[in-house]
Amino acid sequence: MLRLESASLGFGRRTLWDGLDLSVRPGEFLAVLGPNGSGKTSLLKTILGQQRLDSGRVLLDGGPVHRGDRRIGYIPQQKLVPAGTPMRGRDLVALGVNGHRFGFPVTRKGERERVDELLDSVGATGYADRPVGSLSGGEQQRLRVGQALADDPVLLLCDEPLLSLDLAHQRGVSDLIDRRRREHDTAVLFVTHDVNPVLDKVDRILYLAGGRFREGTPDEVLRSEVLTDLYGSPVDVFRSRGRIVVVGIPDAETHDHHDHHADEHPEAHG
Amino acid sequence: MIDLDTYVQLLGLVQNSIIAGAVLGLVGGLVGVFVMQRDMAFAVHGISELSFAGAAAALLLGANVVAGSLIGSLVAAILIGVLGARARDRNSIIGVLMPAGLGLGILFLALYPGRSANKFSLLTGQIIAVDSPQLAWLIGISIVVLVCLLVIWRPLTFDSLDPEVAAARGVPTRFVALAFMVLLGLIVAVSVQIIGALLVMALLVTPAAAALRVSSSPVLVPVLASVFGFVSAVGGILLAIAGSLPISPYITTISFLIYVVCRLVGGRTRSRRRLAAAV
Numbered sequence: 028m029l030r031l032e033s034a035s036l037g038f039g040r041r042t043l044w045d046g047l048d049l050s051v052r053p054g055e056f057l058a059v060l061g062p063n064g065s066g067k068t069s070l071l072k073t074i075l076g077q078q079r080l081d082s083g084r085v086l087l088d089g090g091p092v093h094r095g096d097r098r099i100g101y102i103p104q105q106k107l108v109p110a111g112t113p114m115r116g117r118d119l120v121a122l123g124v125n126g127h128r129f130g131f132p133v134t135r136k137g138e139r140e141r142v143d144e145l146l147d148s149v150g151a152t153g154y155a156d157r158p159v160g161s162l163s164g165g166e167q168q169r170l171r172v173g174q175a176l177a178d179d180p181v182l183l184l185c186d187e188p189l190l191s192l193d194l195a196h197q198r199g200v201s202d203l204i205d206r207r208r209r210e211h212d213t214a215v216l217f218v219t220h221d222v223n224p225v226l227d228k229v230d231r232i233l234y235l236a237g238g239r240f241r242e243g244t245p246d247e248v249l250r251s252e253v254l255t256d257l258y259g260s261p262v263d264v265f266r267s268r269g270r271i272v273v274v275g276i277p278d279a280e281t282h283d284h285h286d287h288h289a290d291e292h293p294e295a296h297g
Numbered sequence: 298m299i300d301l302d303t304y305v306q307l308l309g310l311v312q313n314s315i316i317a318g319a320v321l322g323l324v325g326g327l328v329g330v331f332v333m334q335r336d337m338a339f340a341v342h343g344i345s346e347l348s349f350a351g352a353a354a355a356l357l358l359g360a361n362v363v364a365g366s367l368i369g370s371l372v373a374a375i376l377i378g379v380l381g382a383r384a385r386d387r388n389s390i391i392g393v394l395m396p397a398g399l400g401l402g403i404l405f406l407a408l409y410p411g412r413s414a415n416k417f418s419l420l421t422g423q424i425i426a427v428d429s430p431q432l433a434w435l436i437g438i439s440i441v442v443l444v445c446l447l448v449i450w451r452p453l454t455f456d457s458l459d460p461e462v463a464a465a466r467g468v469p470t471r472f473v474a475l476a477f478m479v480l481l482g483l484i485v486a487v488s489v490q491i492i493g494a495l496l497v498m499a500l501l502v503t504p505a506a507a508a509l510r511v512s513s514s515p516v517l518v519p520v521l522a523s524v525f526g527f528v529s530a531v532g533g534i535l536l537a538i539a540g541s542l543p544i545s546p547y548i549t550t551i552s553f554l555i556y557v558v559c560r561l562v563g564g565r566t567r568s569r570r571r572l573a574a575a576v
């Protein structure tokens with residue numbers, strides 16, 4: 028369904044990934060892992076048609092991707108809605124339904140029903156009428172999932188959707204996305220720093236690091252040899268009680284443009 | 298003070314100014330809602346200085362002042378829209394454009410040989426000095442801005458909240474952002490004629506800022522903002538014609554007082570809500 032063919036992207040002299048071949052089947056859950064700055068967000072931008080490849084191509088259902096393709100749902104790397112934004116929970120979801128339409132801003136009956144349906148499906152009905160800016164990060168994230176599902180997307184791109192959520196909300200949001208792909212056969216690309224909250228759901232992993240990548244099932248990719256090879260220095264992967272802990276990711280690989288320190292929280296890396 | 302009969306007679310004379318003020322107040326309030334959400338108060342100020350420069354140039358050349366003001370405004374708005382897609386770029390571009398525009402405007406005025414009262418009306422506003430055909434233009438432009446704003450309302454709201462997701466959902470974000478800048482340029486040019494380049498924000502920022510203090514409803518905020526703009530503009534004109542003072546201070550004072558009241562009211566309801574949540 029989604030295919031990348033020998034895709035390459037770099038900025039300046041730095042290569043993010045080169046010769047990336049990837050195909051994603053309907054209903055598949057693909058986790059994209061890698062340190063800060065490894066090109067995870069850029070990969071999603073490419074699939075959204077917002078970022079041009081240096082070479083190669085991206086196909087969705089056989090045709091090249093383009094900007095504003097409504098078959099793709101997108102949940103961006105988390106941004107909180109500023110307090111005081113004149114918008115309620117349901118308005119955020121409604122933007123997914125009719126936010127692209129020009130014309131006098133009246134919401135039709137069918138659209139209102141669709142919004143109610145979406146709110147219900149992400150369990151956000153209870154706070155649908157509260158100002159978005161006053162909702163918690165987890166509540167806003169559920170609304171964003173609802174917004175992304177507006178047109179029954181065949182592909183859902185999620186950029187760190189669990190960032191800064193507590194465990195209960197992490198579970199809630201990832202279950203929501205998982206249920207979606209099971210019930211509607213939506214393919215999911217799930218970018219995350221920490222694979223553990225979704226480990227039981229992941230079909231395959233794409234691991235980006237140091238201008239290279241590795242792709243396969245969690246058992247194939249999350250192994251000491253594989254990551255050691257990818258990073259070019261010794262990395263250990265431990266499993267304990269169903270969790271995965273990665274130790275020894277080199278400093279140079281973490282381009283900390285967020286306040287995230289891979290080395291101090293080793294388990295935060297898949 | 299003047300008696301009622303004289304006042305009514307004066308009202309008849311400035312009827313068109315009142316209509317222009319009313320329309321500008323309404324539309325300015327609506328535009329202001331997006332100015333606030335897109336964090337563009339500084340851009341409004343920058344555009345108005347270039348609008349002033351354009352008007353001053355027109356005055357010097359003996360051309361139509363409204364046309365000069367429109368050209369200045371649109372050039373500034375489009376430059377800011379094209380070069381300043383990101384907030385930081387935008388602020389530096391405005392910071393550079395603004396003094397350049399203001400300086401040019403002052404130069405043109407200094408070269409202009411006509412009456413000095415006319416000169417300063419561009420900076421501090423004097424709607425009474427605008428003649429009827431020009432008023433008709435101002436009203437017409439405001440109505441065009443109103444209609445276009447309503448047409449792009451939803452995509453513009455989406456783009457203001459989150460341009461990346463909006464683009465992913467099929468909003469032509471570059472077009473929408475540029476269209477908003479053009480509308481902003483148009484309404485700034487109208488405001489410059491009515492309250493003057495230095496005070497444009499009293500109609501394009503303050504009413505919306507006040508509305509946002511008391512509500513976060515997507516319907517109530519625009520409605521309140523345009524009511525506040527309307528009250529400030531029309532109230533200011535009605536008060537001013539009774540006396541000999543210019544209009545602008547009345548408009549800015551009313552709009553400021555509305556803001557202060559909204560802040561007080563908003564603060565009260567907010568702390569009450571917090572109390573209710575704590576219980």
Ligand SMILES: Nc1ncnc2c1ncn2[C@@H]1O[C@H](COP(=O)(O)OP(=O)(O)OP(=O)(O)O)[C@@H](O)[C@H]1O
Binds near residue numbers: 038061063066069104
């Ligand atoms: N438009 C651009 N121009 C220049 N460099 C860019 C651009 N977009 C991204 N980059 C660079 O590409 C690299 C990868 O960025 P990207 O946002 O894809 O990383 P990421 O894997 O999502 O990181 P994070 O985990 O921090 O979100 C970064 O070093 C970034 O600075």
Ligand SMILES: [Mg+2]
Binds near residue numbers: 067068069104186
């Ligand atoms: Mg990222």
